[in-house]
Amino acid sequence: MTALVHADGVTKTFGDLTAVDDMSLSVGPGEIVGLLGANGAGKTTFLRVLLGLEVATSGRVQVLGSAPAVSDRHALGYVPQGLGLSQALTVRQNVEFVADTFGVREVPALPTALADVADAPVARVGLGRQRQLAFHCALLHAPRLLVLDEPTSGVDPLARARLWDTIHAQAESGVGVLVTTHYMQEAEQCGRLVIMSQGREVAHGTSDDITAGTRAVVVHAEDWAAAFAALDAAGLPVVLSGRTSRVAGTPVDDVRAALSTGGVDGRVEEVGATLEETMVLVERAARRSTD
Structure with a gap:
């Protein structure tokens, strides 16, 4: 199986601070890989390096077979912690902007929950719907790889379950998923887990692998x-x-x-x-x- 994203010995420093220290990871088609760790463990910085938003100090990163590049963004779906939505634009305008950016001609209809607030500025829409909108925008261009940074943080359990239904549906269709989460019930839905601490990998494997013997x-x-x-x-x-x-x-x-x-x-x-x-x-x- 050819990896959609592969990192080998990635290190990222900011002056004297080592945010990511010798990290390796791969995600294949149809896989859901969970990246876990406390706040400050280096998860978000590592994701940004994989996406090409930060340049690795050392190590090697390949996304879809080559070094991260803007030209590959059409094959990536990204939901950052901050969601990446324009708060001033309406729900519909956010979707239209993303569709235009990626050249999507046939824009999927909004889910009912978003259609009900389609003309409302995002700033006036609840967090649960904002996260649903971020997912909708990330999937508009049918990406091969989804990178999700705390995608369900701050939403109620029912909304989290619905978003995870979307994640599983994407994986079942062959999309690779790399996701960070603080919720252990969500982590246990991942096929593989990588635990980070102080920028380093400290454990990896399935949930059963990691807990075995403890x-x-x-x-x-x-x-x-x-x-x-x-x-x-x-x-x-x-x-x-x-x-x-x-x-x-x-x-x-x-x-x-x-x-x-x-x-x-x-x-x-x-x-x-x-x-x-x-x-x-x-x-x-x-x-x-x-x-």
Whole structure:
């Protein structure tokens, strides 16, 4: 399978700051590849290098078989974090502008939700519809590769689900998709994941690959608040899930000892760690290795 986008050893520096450090990645037709990491991990900068909006300090990037170039933009669909829409123009005018830019003669009809506000300035349209509009514009010219930077940020769960239906439909038609997201439920819909921390890749593979072998301890206690406080006081990486506490990457005996020290009675069980828990552990380990 020929990659639509391929990066090999990409590094991008800004003065003394290394924003992207020796990153490699590929996306093939029909694939959905998720790029994950905390804010400041380097995801957006890496995407901008892949798109040719930033020039790599070192390394090699190929998009559709050649170095990123403006002439290849007709084969790319891009939804940036800021959406790239003109807030002063109406919904319809934004679509007409993009269609004219890419020479699209047969412009698809607006979805019902957008048709209802077609003559409203984008600035007066809700964020959910703005994101739907950004998707619509990105797909007008039938791109072979979609690059989506936090495409569902700030919208309600139903709107996110609808946008992901669009992503899956594009992948099923052979379009390659590279997407960044903070939502773990969305990350688990990706065929492959790449986790970044401090500009570097720290894990890659399917969700199951990344979480394999990582365990968490679930604590059930009648006084759940006291259990959480005892685990937190012991310096363990505890999070609440409903009224149970979860501690990832920690031996069961250490959890029991923390509860005992805090005078808390509780039942513990070991389970597989979630993707989010594994990401936290991987990122902490990466930061410690560079301190």
